[in-house]
Amino acid sequence: ISGLFRNVVGGKVLTHEDLDKPMKGMEEHLLKKNVAREAAIRLCEGVERSLVGVKTGSFQTVDATIRSAMESSLRKILTPTSSLDLLREIQSVTSPSLASLQSRRPYVISIVGVNGVGKSTNLSKIAFFLLQNKYRVLIAACDTFRSGAVEQLRVHARNLKELGEREGGFIELYEKGYGKDAANIAKDAVSYAAQANFDVVLIDTAGRRHNDQRLMSSLEKFAKFAQPDKILMVGEALVGTDSVQQARNFNAAFGAGRHLDGFIISKCDTVGEMIGTLVSMVHATGIPVVFLGTGQHYSDLRTLNIGWAVKLLMS
Amino acid sequence: MIKEICSALLEADVNVKLVGSLRKSIKQTVNFKELAPGVNKKRLIQKAVFDELVKLVDPHAEPFKPKKGKPNVIMFVGLQGSGKTTTCTKLARHYQSRGFKSCLVCADTFRAGAFDQLKQNATKAKIPYYGSLTQTDPVVVAKEGVDKFKKERFEVIIVDTSGRHRQEQDLFDEMVQIQRAVTPDQTIMVLDASIGQQAEAQSKAFKEAADFGAIIITKTDGNANGGGAISAYVSRSRAFCR
Ligand SMILES: Nc1nc2c(ncn2[C@@H]2O[C@H](COP(=O)(O)OP(=O)(O)OP(=O)(O)O)[C@@H](O)[C@H]2O)c(=O)[nH]1
Ligand SMILES: Nc1nc2c(ncn2[C@@H]2O[C@H](COP(=O)(O)OP(=O)(O)OP(=O)(O)O)[C@@H](O)[C@H]2O)c(=O)[nH]1
Ligand SMILES: [Mg+2]
Ligand SMILES: [Mg+2]
Numbered sequence: 001i002s003g004l005f006r007n008v009v010g011g012k013v014l015t016h017e018d019l020d021k022p023m024k025g026m027e028e029h030l031l032k033k034n035v036a037r038e039a040a041i042r043l044c045e046g047v048e049r050s051l052v053g054v055k056t057g058s059f060q061t062v063d064a065t066i067r068s069a070m071e072s073s074l075r076k077i078l079t080p081t082s083s084l085d086l087l088r089e090i091q092s093v094t095s096p097s098l099a100s101l102q103s104r105r106p107y108v109i110s111i112v113g114v115n116g117v118g119k120s121t122n123l124s125k126i127a128f129f130l131l132q133n134k135y136r137v138l139i140a141a142c143d144t145f146r147s148g149a150v151e152q153l154r155v156h157a158r159n160l161k162e163l164g165e166r167e168g169g170f171i172e173l174y175e176k177g178y179g180k181d182a183a184n185i186a187k188d189a190v191s192y193a194a195q196a197n198f199d200v201v202l203i204d205t206a207g208r209r210h211n212d213q214r215l216m217s218s219l220e221k222f223a224k225f226a227q228p229d230k231i232l233m234v235g236e237a238l239v240g241t242d243s244v245q246q247a248r249n250f251n252a253a254f255g256a257g258r259h260l261d262g263f264i265i266s267k268c269d270t271v272g273e274m275i276g277t278l279v280s281m282v283h284a285t286g287i288p289v290v291f292l293g294t295g296q297h298y299s300d301l302r303t304l305n306i307g308w309a310v311k312l313l314m315s
Numbered sequence: 316m317i318k319e320i321c322s323a324l325l326e327a328d329v330n331v332k333l334v335g336s337l338r339k340s341i342k343q344t345v346n347f348k349e350l351a352p353g354v355n356k357k358r359l360i361q362k363a364v365f366d367e368l369v370k371l372v373d374p375h376a377e378p379f380k381p382k383k384g385k386p387n388v389i390m391f392v393g394l395q396g397s398g399k400t401t402t403c404t405k406l407a408r409h410y411q412s413r414g415f416k417s418c419l420v421c422a423d424t425f426r427a428g429a430f431d432q433l434k435q436n437a438t439k440a441k442i443p444y445y446g447s448l449t450q451t452d453p454v455v456v457a458k459e460g461v462d463k464f465k466k467e468r469f470e471v472i473i474v475d476t477s478g479r480h481r482q483e484q485d486l487f488d489e490m491v492q493i494q495r496a497v498t499p500d501q502t503i504m505v506l507d508a509s510i511g512q513q514a515e516a517q518s519k520a521f522k523e524a525a526d527f528g529a530i531i532i533t534k535t536d537g538n539a540n541g542g543g544a545i546s547a548y549v550s551r552s553r554a555f556c557r
Contacts, residue, residue: 031331034512037322115534116396116507124427147439148432155427209537238394240328240511242537267395270480271513296395296425 010058014051014065022066023048033313035276036241039283047073067314074279074310080288084262084303086230087133093229094135094199106138106193108201110186110226111264112219112253113234114246115207118266118293120149122234123204124156126291128298131160131169135199140189141175142182142222143206150175153204163298172198182206183218186226203228210249220255230261232290235281237271243280251285260285266293269300273312278304316360317341328511379501379528381415386465388472388497392490392525393505394517395478398533400429402505403475404436406531410471411442417471420460421446422453422493425477433475443469453477453489458496474499481520490525502527508535 012018023044030040047069056065089107096102109126111119123139130137139157143149157173164171174189186203193201203226208215223231233250235243251260265278278289289304317338324334344363381387389406391399403419411417419437421444423429430446437444445460457474464472474497479486494502504518504527521527 028331031325032512037325114509114537116398118396120427146432147435148428148430150428151431152426152428159427209534211537236396238507238511238513239509240514241326242328242509243511267480269482270394270517272482272516274512277511 010056010060012056012062014054014056014062016048016052018062019048019051019066022063026066026070030276030279030313032274033276034237034240034271034274034280035313036244036280036283038241038244039276039280042283043070043073043077043279071310071314074313075306077279077282078289078304078306078309084288084290086290089229090130090135090200106190106198106201107230108190108193108203108226108228109230109232110142110203110205110222110228111232111234112205112250112260113207114210117207117234117236117239118264119143119207119234120152120156120204121296122264122266122291122293122301123202124153124160125293125298125301127156127160127171127202128163129301130200130202131164131171132167134168136170136197137164137172138189138193138196138198138201139171139173140186140201140203141173142186142189142203144176144178144180144182144185145206149204149206150177160298172196174201183222183225186222190226210246216249216253219250219253223254223258231258232262232264233260233287234264234266234293235277236267237265237275237277238267239277241280243277244284247281247284247287251287260287262288262290264291264293265289265304268292269294273315275309275312278309279313316357320360328509328514330512330515333515381410381471381500383415383470385470386468386472387415387470387501388461388474388499389501389503390474390476390494390497390499390525391503391505392476392521392527393478394480394507394510397478397505397507399478399505400432400436400475402531402533403433403473404440404442406503407437407442407471407473408440411440415470416468417442417473418464418469419444420457420464420472420474422457422460422474423477424451424453424456429475429477454492454496457493461497481517487520487524494525501529503529503531505531505533508532509537 027040027044031037047066051065051069056062093107094104096104111123113119127137127139139153141150141153154173157171160171174192176185182205190201210216231254235246263281268275282289292302292304294300294302321334321338341363345359391403393399407417407419419433419442421430421433430448433446434444445463447456450456461472476490476493479490502525504521
């Protein structure tokens with residue numbers, strides 16, 4: 001971040017003119033971190049607005065003042081407004097309290113996103129996490145389009161079977177091959193899971209371009225048929241400005257009254273400090289980040305540590 | 316005007332540094348103070364920008380052309396999920412339809428279902444393929460496949476490899492070993508059009524390790540403007556292949 005005004009120390013009432021140049025520097029800094037331009041500009045505008053007319057603290061430079069305002073602004077945008085305790089949510093559905101008058105049913109999670117971002121891989125990582133918590137997990141192979149998609153999940157289910165049974169969980173793959181309607185398979189998988197006493201159904205879907213009207217519109221029927229408790233979108237940390245539109249279009253694809261419940265930001269291990277995608281996607285939708293993908297192995301799944309993210313973004 | 320153009324380039328994921336240097340060289344080319352009155356300033360800037368961009372993406376080299384009657388080995392490399400496996404088949408079909416005896420080798424022994432994916436694609440396109448469900452060393456599979464197809468007098472032999480990234484040295488070493496084993500006539504890096512600011516660092520690392528001779532940009536049917544790809548390309552220029 002620019003060293004401008006570094007020597008202006010303490011007790012200065014900030015004007016628009018004081019802030020203009022260093023804010024430009026801040027914007028460029030965010031762009032270099034792969035924050036989409038739209039999100040970077042909006043964040044900077046917010047920080048600038050909050051600082052005009054403010055007196056800098058004693059011994060505090062203008063730069064440091066901007067920095068700390070940007071830090072809290074990032075922290076605020078990344079902090080979810082409601083609890084993200086997935087295991088507790090699952091518990092409340094699979095073992096409902098008597099008072100709730102609900103009967104036991106499987107918890108349904110579906111994973112969506114554009115092509116090649118890591119949907120199937122991160123779905124398998126979530127399965128591993130659930131197995132470690134001794135759940136009975138059904139994976140539904142609802143990508144009936146891409147070559148090898150079913151076999152890919154079959155391999156994961158086979159690998160996880162051994163790992164999972166050691167941990168006390170159970171896993172099975174529900175598949176109906178290629179070419180069939182994904183929404184129907186999803187629906188059947190959920191009924192099968194209820195019958196066979198599964199705790200969680202993880203539904204994989206085919207990758208689709210967010211600007212492909214036809215494929216995007218089929219998501220509405222999918223949500224209606226599968227009735228997922230959680231729709232998670234995978235966005236890869238590698239993606240640039242397109243992140244904003246991806247997030248918006250997927251968030252709007254499930255029909256009135258239904259939207260995304262969270263993001264999985266994958267491939268974080270491939271971008272070093274340039275983790276701006278997570279800011280862009282949250283900025284575009286207000287939907288929280290539930291998991292980060294940090295590698296290609298089953299254990300490479302993390303929850304978002306906001307302090308860590310803000311530190312990387314500001315470094 | 317220049318400002319607007321630079322904003323548009325940033326919006327399109329062109330590398331932040333690159334936009335800066337572009338801005339400078341345009342300002343140098345178009346000397347605003349000495350413009351005669353009545354000259355269409357907007358047109359002039361547009362032309363300068365266009366020329367600069369063309370300069371950036373002009374390959375300055377002849378694209379690779381496989382030769383009939385001899386084996387031409389082409390190896391695919393790139394980041395995870397960029398579209399290598401899909402594009403391999405597309406390229407094989409492209410050469411097949413131009414009369415080259417073409418085939419595919421699956422040297423991705425890591426990703427779950429990778430061989431099934433290539434197999435199903437190849438079968439649909441009626442292209443012979445090689446791979447193994449049991450051999451876990453991609454170097455061995457690659458070598459076996461290429462040797463077999465060379466013996467059978469195939470003309471275009473395309474080798475698909477696993478996705479990898481510069482932060483994992485082991486994966487890069489593996490790529491170099493595969494390359495040594497099959498000595499490709501052409502190495503192609505596959506890049507997703509939607510890539511952001513990592514484009515430069517990643518493609519630079521791939522260039523240094525695998526010295527690719529061409530980049531194929533995939534998923535241009537999406538929304539992204541491919542600016543990241545320009546950045547990647549500029550840092551590592553050579554023949555451009557689509
Ligand atoms: N480095 C890294 N690679 C990842 C991560 N998550 C997934 N990948 C890799 O990205 C590639 C694509 O992953 P998939 O899970 O097949 O992606 P997908 O979204 O299901 O792809 P489609 O179904 O074809 O749209 C694979 O090579 C994965 O190993 C991650 O967190 N880090
Ligand atoms: N829309 C669109 N999708 C594409 C294109 N090329 C590939 N894909 C999709 O992107 C996803 C990933 O493609 P793959 O060919 O599996 O990518 P890869 O580089 O082989 O992936 P790894 O082997 O896991 O590293 C698949 O869903 C493909 O169908 C393209 O040009 N346009
Ligand atoms: Mg998939
Ligand atoms: Mg592949």
